Amino acid sequence: MTTIATWNVNSVKARLGNVLEWVDAALPDVLLLQEIKCEAEAFPRLEFETRGYACLAVGQKSYNGVALLARAPIEDPVTALPGDAEDGQARYVEATVGGIRVASIYLPNGNPVESDKFPYKLAWMDRLRAHVGGRRFDDMPLVLGGDYNVIPEAIDCYDPAAWEGDALFRPESRAKFRALENLGLTDAFRALHAGKGHYTFWDYQRGAWQHDHGIRIDHFLINGRAADRLRECEIDRGPRAREKASDHTPVVLTLED
DNA sequence: ATGACTCGCAACGCGAGA
Numbered sequence: 001m002t003t004i005a006t007w008n009v010n011s012v013k014a015r016l017g018n019v020l021e022w023v024d025a026a027l028p029d030v031l032l033l034q035e036i037k038c039e040a041e042a043f044p045r046l047e048f049e050t051r052g053y054a055c056l057a058v059g060q061k062s063y064n065g066v067a068l069l070a071r072a073p074i075e076d077p078v079t080a081l082p083g084d085a086e087d088g089q090a091r092y093v094e095a096t097v098g099g100i101r102v103a104s105i106y107l108p109n110g111n112p113v114e115s116d117k118f119p120y121k122l123a124w125m126d127r128l129r130a131h132v133g134g135r136r137f138d139d140m141p142l143v144l145g146g147d148y149n150v151i152p153e154a155i156d157c158y159d160p161a162a163w164e165g166d167a168l169f170r171p172e173s174r175a176k177f178r179a180l181e182n183l184g185l186t187d188a189f190r191a192l193h194a195g196k197g198h199y200t201f202w203d204y205q206r207g208a209w210q211h212d213h214g215i216r217i218d219h220f221l222i223n224g225r226a227a228d229r230l231r232e233c234e235i236d237r238g239p240r241a242r243e244k245a246s247d248h249t250p251v252v253l254t255l256e257d
Numbered sequence: 258a259t260g261a262c263t264c265g266c267a268a269c270g271c272g273a274g275a
Contacts, residue, residue: 010274011264035274037265062265063273109275149275168275203275204262217275247263247275 001231002255004030004102006145006218007239008201008248012036012067015246016044022239023051028252029071030097032104032145036065043067060090066104066146070097078103083127091124096140100226100255105146110167118167121149125176133183141226141255144185147248148219150177152187155196156216168217180221188220188233188253200235201248209240220253229255 005028009015012033023031036043036059043057052071058079059065068074074095081092094103105128110121132144151169154160163169181187189198199214208214220233232254240249 014264035264109273111273111275163275166275201275206261208262215275244263 001257002030002098002100003028004032004100004143004145004220004253004255005250006032006034006104006147006220006253007250008034008106008147008218008246010035010037010246010248012044012065013038013042015244016047018239018242018244018246020047020051022236022250023048026236026250026252030100030102031067031069032102033067033069034065034104034106034147034248036067037062038065056093056095058090058093060088064090064106066091066093066106068093068095068097068102068104070095070102072098081124081127082131084123087124100141100143102142103144103146105144105148107146107148107150109149110170110173113165113167113170118170121167122172122176125173125180129176129179129183132180132185139225141229142185142223143226143253143255144221145251145253146219147217148177149217150174150219151215151217152177152190152219156198158199158213158215163215168215185221185223186227186230188222188227188230189216189235189251191227191230192233198235200251202240204247209245218248218251220251222253226255229257231256 200218
């Protein structure tokens with residue numbers, strides 16, 4: 001069994017205690033982090049290395065940043081999403097671990113929709129589609145985990161009306177998410193769980209967590225080779241209830257060996 | 258209810274997040 005977890009930690013330094021406590025209990029084979037909010041040199045790699053993880057962090061100061069941690073060697077890394085040499089935002093890291101191609105994705109938020117952030121988001125999704133579609137991953141399992149900042153369907157949010165017009169729920173964003181699925185990728189959580197009420201993010205404001213006013217925006221998209229081995233995909237709500245919690249909670253994918 | 262949280266920052270209020 002191989003477990004791969006994804007978690008937008010909203011600053012790895014502010015969250016280090018919570019993250020390590022969860023890692024020590026959950027013991028994921030691969031951990032994909034987003035919004036580490038620090039440069040790679042400042043990533044607390046020693047804390048993970050002493051727990052047996054190899055670390056690959058791609059960061060920048062203050063914003064964004066992704067990391068890929070694994071109990072097995074990290075091979076053939078890609079540290080930026082191809083397709084725009086001008087894009088300096090740290091939002092993508094990809095590598096091979098134990099014969100599985102894995103990526104940690106922090107897809108742009110895109111709000112406000114009237115700003116240039118929304119076309120940047122859509123273009124980023126086009127680049128991701130071109131990257132995945134243009135490379136030959138078919139000979140090995142591919143797992144794209146991360147914060148996609150997309151609410152795929154109305155059942156993926158507590159109150160669809162409240163999200164109407166938001167970049168996370170705009171028809172364009174959802175269409176481009178479907179375009180990724182149309183490459184042959186499966187939304188692993190949705191393949192195993194039907195219905196409303198499955199969320200991965202609750203806003204810090206308005207008591208969203210206490211009222212369970214959440215949205216499902218952290219996803220695993222996996223190719224056929226990985227879907228053949230899909231056993232479980234679960235949202236662990238535990239960390240969201242903690243003091244000093246991230247506004248996102250981990251999602252854990254389990255593949256058969 | 259023009260609000261509300263929480264983060265990082267050569268901070269001491271602001272931009273960004275979602």
